[in-house]
Amino acid sequence: MNLRKMIIAVLGAASLVMLANAPVHAKKDGRDHNDASEAVRKGNALPISTIMKKVAPRLGEILEIELDEEDGRLVYEIKYLDKSGRRMEAYVDARSGRLISKSDN
Helix, strand or coil: CCHHHHHHHHHHHHHHHHHHHCCCCCCCCCCCHHHHHHHHHCCCCCCHHHHHHHHHHHHCEEEEEEEEEECCEEEEEEEEECCCCCEEEEEEECCCCCEEEEEEC
């Protein structure tokens, strides 16, 4: 593995570790960190570390994760770069961790 690829791999792994340990947050519907933490505590949402383990390997480089409400249910909106470098969005059911949809951003 050349040096450039090794640096990219190390930075990618470090980013994943930071995201896995980062607090859940949301912006779009006014939820704040406390609301997201409460949803996890009540069992209405899986912890972000669990979501990352379930879906990150199938997506790509994770850029941002938000907890949002769509059609009456909590979802994680995940912005990421796919393997070709395109900016994408995925929606994951916050309670089950099931991937709902993926689309171009």
